[in-house]
Amino acid sequence: MTPLEKYYNKFKEEHRLTTRHGIVEFRVSMKFIHEAIELAAKNRAEDESVRILDVGAGTGRYSVALAREGFDVTAVELVKHNLEILQSKHENVKSWQGNAMDLHFLADDSFDVTLLFGPMYHLHSDEDRLKALSEAKRVTRKGGFILVAYVMNEYAVLTYCFKEGHIKDVLEKGTLTDDFHTITSMEKDLYSYTRIEDMNRLNQKAGLERVKIFAPDGAADYLRRELNALDEESFEQFVRYQMAICERSDLLGASSHTVDVLQKN
Numbered sequence: 001m002t003p004l005e006k007y008y009n010k011f012k013e014e015h016r017l018t019t020r021h022g023i024v025e026f027r028v029s030m031k032f033i034h035e036a037i038e039l040a041a042k043n044r045a046e047d048e049s050v051r052i053l054d055v056g057a058g059t060g061r062y063s064v065a066l067a068r069e070g071f072d073v074t075a076v077e078l079v080k081h082n083l084e085i086l087q088s089k090h091e092n093v094k095s096w097q098g099n100a101m102d103l104h105f106l107a108d109d110s111f112d113v114t115l116l117f118g119p120m121y122h123l124h125s126d127e128d129r130l131k132a133l134s135e136a137k138r139v140t141r142k143g144g145f146i147l148v149a150y151v152m153n154e155y156a157v158l159t160y161c162f163k164e165g166h167i168k169d170v171l172e173k174g175t176l177t178d179d180f181h182t183i184t185s186m187e188k189d190l191y192s193y194t195r196i197e198d199m200n201r202l203n204q205k206a207g208l209e210r211v212k213i214f215a216p217d218g219a220a221d222y223l224r225r226e227l228n229a230l231d232e233e234s235f236e237q238f239v240r241y242q243m244a245i246c247e248r249s250d251l252l253g254a255s256s257h258t259v260d261v262l263q264k265n
Contacts (some may be wrong), residue, residue, distance in 0.1 A: 026061065032248070033066070033147065050141075059085040209262060218245065
């Protein structure tokens with residue numbers, strides 16, 4: 001069993017997106033997923049269902065929700081434990097155990113919308129990330145959309161280094177550059193952290209065009225305790241707030257997650 005599998009066997013992935021900070025991430029992400037679906041549907045015949053691929057599907061939070069809306073959904077998940085939870089829901093989701101860097105079991109140009117919401121968190125090198133992007137591009141139809149999620153560098157530095165007080169240890173280990181970009185490796189670290197310029201570089205190499213970019217959770221992860229203390233009406237206002245500011249370029253980099261919406265042309 002790999003360290004990643006051991007981690008997700010203990011990590012309560014099923015619970016995360018049902019917490020208040022997770023609900024913000026989910027609801028904002030679904031808004032943009034629906035936008036991509038609506039655009040993709042214009043290129044399909046009226047009697048054809050939009051086909052969605054969820055790579056790194058976890059326990060199926062997005063796959064199941066989209067299947068319940070009537071879409072044709074295929075899910076790919078690396079971790080067997082997560083996949084078993086997804087399959088136990090008995091929803092109409094076709095599922096595979098597989099790696100984002102090798103989707104050989106899926107045909108070219110098969111999907112209208114491809115979600116890559118987990119793999120980039122755990123891929124450290126440009127080479128591996130490009131493999132995942134290239135596979136997503138291969139299986140996505142021309143004109144289709146690929147939504148790619150990243151964990152952001154500044155979120156990691158602010159929370160781990162300063163909020164949790166590990167800055168001295170990190171500097172001693174040499175895992176920050178002079179301009180505070182994290183240095184991670186597959187051998188030592190589960191997560192890798194990204195800046196917008198890293199995403200731009202990958203998109204250029206992959207030959208993918210950005211349609212838009214948004215922060216699904218913004219400050220929600222920093223405000224877990226505060227969000228949990230809000231009454232329902234106030235929490236709904238926070239969700240509205242995040243919906244309103246999620247595409248602001250001056251706020252993207254500090255979000256815990258950022259999603260790149262790309263198009264295959």
